[in-house]
Amino acid sequence: MTLAETELAREARQILRDRFGLDEFRSGQAAVIERLLAGKNVAAVFPTGGGKSLCYQLPSQMLSGTTVVVSPLIALMKDQCDALAARGIRAARLDSSLTEQEFRDAMRGIRDGSIRLLYVAPERFFNERFLASVGSLDVSLFAIDEAHCISQWGHNFRPDYLKLAELAGTLNADRILALTATATPAVLEDIRKAFAIERDDAIRTPFHRSNLHLKSTVVTAADHYETLRQRIESRPRGATLVYVSKQKTAETIAEQLSDDGIPATAYHAGMDAETRATIQQDFLASGDGIIVATIAFGMGIDKANIRYVYHYNPPKSLEAYAQEIGRAGRDGERSICELLLLPEDRVVLENFTYGDTPSRHSVGRMIDFCHGQPDEFFISHYKLSFETDIRILVVRTLLTYLELDGYLQATSPRYDSYKIHPLVTSRAILNNFDGERREFLAGLLGQLTKARKWFSLNTVTAAKALGQDRQRIVKAIDFMAAQNWIEVNVSDLVHGYRWKRRLEHPKVIADQYFEKVVGREQSEVSRLEDVFAIASAASCQSRLLAEHFGETMDAACGACSHCLGEGPHTIPAITHREIGDGVRTALAEVCRQYPDHFATARQRARFLCGLSSPQMIRSRLSRHASFGVCEQIPFADVLRQVERISPEL
Structure with missing residues (x-):
């Protein structure tokens, strides 16, 4: 039975007209919504501007619980919330731009059911206060925008996205919707596997737009x-x-x-x-x-x-x-x-692509650091990034590799530092409770350490002192903040892990993971080759683009540069350039001044090509007069030439 034949279909079309001011569904929308209302997990691959957002906005008004939408795009979340409000539909967003009051107002609306559509930035799922708040929600629909970020074959891989499938299980979501505009067949296969989406429930609309x-x-x-x-x-x-x-x-x-x-x-x-x-x-x-x-x-x-x-x-x-x-x-x-x-x-x-690839030495340092941790531990990704001189996204990627390979299991992240500013007196707070709850909160408030305006709270110490689970401490803080009794400021995010099995050969793992990041580097470089191939206009450009995304066009478009006889274009090769004596002298000098930052040829090549690293930024080397003097020379050429120079310079 199709959506057009069901009672739910009539209700959906009524909402489409009355709430969204539209007469008809666009291509693919009805098929996606039909499957969601039937309780299925669905993938929607629509071209940019194809109407993906309606596929979760409309069901959110029909399902009984909360629709949670994960999106990395703060601008999109804000614009969609504003547009929905203009239609009389309440929606909330939780991202890093919100004030404490805005966060409290949003959570209050979600709890009382007046807000049924919640947009969440991915990083919020590493916020223990947020997890404590949404853990009890009835999540009817869990929608993941930009779902291609889950795939290592995708152009914008985000390791945090790999954990969203597990999170959907934690939230007990009734159904899942994965949305993207840019999924190649290999990426779509990754999305389907991650979110248990049947092949018939992956809806792809035509990519090519003739206009x-x-x-x-x-x-x-x-x-x-x-x-x-x-x-x-x-x-x-x-x-x-x-x-x-x-x-x-x-x-x-x-x-x-x-x-x-x-x-x-x-x-x-x-x-x-x-x-x-x-x-x-x-x-x-x-x-x-x-x-x-x-x-x-x-x-x-x-x-x-x-x-x-x-x-x-x-x-x-x-x-x-x-x-x-x-x-x-x-x-x-x-x-x-x-x-x-x-x-x-x-x-x-x-060169931008090469900038993300750490040295083998740095990868080894990170693996050794993790190998030396106890059975359960917490680490700051940012501190680990600085200590190993690996960019933060790559640090997260390497830790994700350890998880996917069955070595580590991520546990709940936490904030080491809580600062609390009372908005009412302790007596006013405690008057709302009696018995054990009052005793617990009195003990918790007694753990606060006074500063000028803010009180400090060490949640780990407080949990031990009160003989309580730390999660109860966090939930109590969040509840008091939601009642406007306190204002909360958190910092020093650390991520928890436990070893599922120990590394027997850390050096072998480091070699394997270094090869992985180098392989991804080459994959990114090849993506650029695809762009230049289209630009050369050696064949129909629209057809080439459509084929990349798994679509076959029956005929050439008739409107691109190739079809109009303006191509093919000749793209001149880049002329090879040697590093001059002045650059060699400058490099030797900076290596003498900062020997710890230039232990490998890759680190030296990155400096010359203007590709910063965490330690370069901390040491202000990215402001050095010689930083980036070779930015117009291919990184591979610079690296090859630097490798010929003696490490001692």
Whole structure:
């Protein structure tokens, strides 16, 4: 029986009209909602702008419990909450931008049932206060946005996402919905396995959109900006996005366009939240505004009439490319998406990829550190990152490998430091209780240590002193905060682990994991090769892009650069360059000053290519005059040349 034939279908369509102001479901939406209402786990692979959010927003109004949506996009959460509020649907979001009062108000609405749709940033699930709060919720639907982040084959792997399947079990979620716009067949298979989704319950809608006309042009450094300016001036005015890879480039290009009489605004993550919000709102309201932005712009931005998307610098993968061009032409009207390819940009993008790969020495230090821990232990990811000189995302990835391989099991994270500011007296709090609960809270309040404004609380010490489970301490703090009796500030997040089986050969494991991160490095470099292959326009560009995502087009698009006879383009190879004597001298000097930071050739090559590491940042080496002097030389070339230089320099 299909959704169109059921009583639930009639109710769903009524809600679609009355609450969302829509007459019909888009392609794939009805199939997804039908399966969810039948209690099935579902995957939805819709192109950017394909209407994924309705697939959980509408069921949230029909299911009895809470719909929890995990999304890494704070801007999306805020925009969707605001849009739902305008329709009379209450939704709450929990992310790092909320104040303590906003957090308390959200949790109160969820508990009393007035809020049935909850957006949560992934990091919240490592917040023991949050876990204590949602542990008793009736979770009818657990939705995971950007679900491709769970796959190591995906373009944006986030190790925390691998734990969401386990979390869904902890929350006793009745059904799961995994959503993404950019899943290759291999990534979709990973998503299905992680969330126990049957093959027939993976709904994929057509990827190709005929109104998007893909273009590419190979440029030189001398005519790069001029080509962009001419394109904007020669085409009819319309809302325009210009994507660049660096914050400085965004500011420079926006300024140049404005100076040339083409008003443009820069946007990047280095701006404060208020400025970014203002720029977004101005662009949404404009018919022909121009934004020059890094990838920080666009996630969750729903503007139907974007006519042009220019890539001034190439995206790092076809997945990123698909997401970015997918923001154009959501109204179905013709839109142009043009890549202005400067071949030298490949060096910068490839070097970004190499920046995440630690040395074998650093991986070994991390494995040895974990190997030396007791059967159960807590560690700070940030401290471990600094101690081993491995970027934080890679630290989390390596720890996840230890979990997936059956060595470690993650336990509940906790905050080592709690600071509490009373808003009422202890007597006023205790007057609400009697018996054992009053005695317990009196003992807990007695564990507070006074400072100027805030009281400090060591929850581990308090639990031992009171003979109570630490979780009860945390729940009591959260309850008092929810009643507006206290204000809470937490810090020093540490993650708990227990050994399931010990490492017998730590050095062998370190070798294996180093090979894994190097392999992922090569995978990321190959993704860039795919982008350059599309840009060369040697065949129909729309067909190549569709095939990457597992879709077969019956005919060429007829509108891309290749189909219009503008390709194929010749992309010149990067000229090999040698490191000069001046660079060698500067490197020798910095190695003498900071010998501990340059123990390996990879560390030295990273410094020369401007690829920072935790210890470089802490030592301010990223501000050194020689930092990044070789950023225009491929990392592999720099590494090869540095390896020929004596370690003693």
